[in-house]
Amino acid sequence: MSDQEKLVIMATHGPDDPERATIPFVMACAALASDVAVVMGFQADGVCLVHEGEAEHVQAPEFPPLKKLLDDFRELGGQLLVCAPCIKSRGFMDSLVPGAEVVAAARFVAEVTSATNVLVY
Amino acid sequence: MTTMTSPLSDTDLLALESAKVVDARGSACPGPLLEAKKAMNTVQVGQTIEIWSSDPATKTDIGAWSAKVGHTYLGTVAGEGYERTFVVRQK
Numbered sequence: 325m326s327d328q329e330k331l332v333i334m335a336t337h338g339p340d341d342p343e344r345a346t347i348p349f350v351m352a353c354a355a356l357a358s359d360v361a362v363v364m365g366f367q368a369d370g371v372c373l374v375h376e377g378e379a380e381h382v383q384a385p386e387f388p389p390l391k392k393l394l395d396d397f398r399e400l401g402g403q404l405l406v407c408a409p410c411i412k413s414r415g416f417m418d419s420l421v422p423g424a425e426v427v428a429a430a431r432f433v434a435e436v437t438s439a440t441n442v443l444v445y
Numbered sequence: 446m447t448t449m450t451s452p453l454s455d456t457d458l459l460a461l462e463s464a465k466v467v468d469a470r471g472s473a474c475p476g477p478l479l480e481a482k483k484a485m486n487t488v489q490v491g492q493t494i495e496i497w498s499s500d501p502a503t504k505t506d507i508g509a510w511s512a513k514v515g516h517t518y519l520g521t522v523a524g525e526g527y528e529r530t531f532v533v534r535q536k
Contacts, residue, residue: 350474353478354475
């Protein structure tokens with residue numbers, strides 16, 4: 325078992341709320357830069373953030389573009405987990421950003437219960 | 446608990462020779478931190494990097510990050526419209 329700290333960040337807001345969509349990625353990138361493992365979980369409208377092509381259109385004032393943060397997150401080694409029913413209901417099961425993994429509730433439970441801390445946005 | 450005290454005076458900081466200068470002016474949080482992280486991997490243990498940022502939160506961010514990951518935050522001095530923050534790689 326690893327001694328590395330792990331942060332799970334749940335994102336539930338989509339492009340309609342750019343600030344709430346962006347801050348989870350800001351925290352995730354800062355954690356990865358601090359040698360903390362990060363798993364981001366996307367549920368409800370949050371799944372739109374990892375729908376191919378959508379991050380390019382999200383820009384919260386005074387924050388970096390979401391696409392830049394998403395690229396940084398993946399480059400730093402973060403994991404992206406996406407709620408299966410949430411993307412099925414929105415019709416983009418086969419058009420997620422590279423590296424996004426489709427999962428169901430038990431996987432989220434496993435990640436959350438094994439994390440050092442969990443943030444929910 | 447992270448301490449944010451600066452162990453070096455402005456005069457001492459200005460006399461430092463940095464192995465790498467990161468120009469993160471105009472970059473929004475967490476940009477300066479991510480740039481510092483990348484730059485740290487390009488210098489040797491014991492060498493100093495210098496981060497230029499126009500975001501006043503950068504100095505506390507870099508100080509907290511240094512304490513978290515085990516580097517040494519030396520302090521911050523004012524430039525013209527930006528701040529210069531100095532960190533020594535320790536691992």
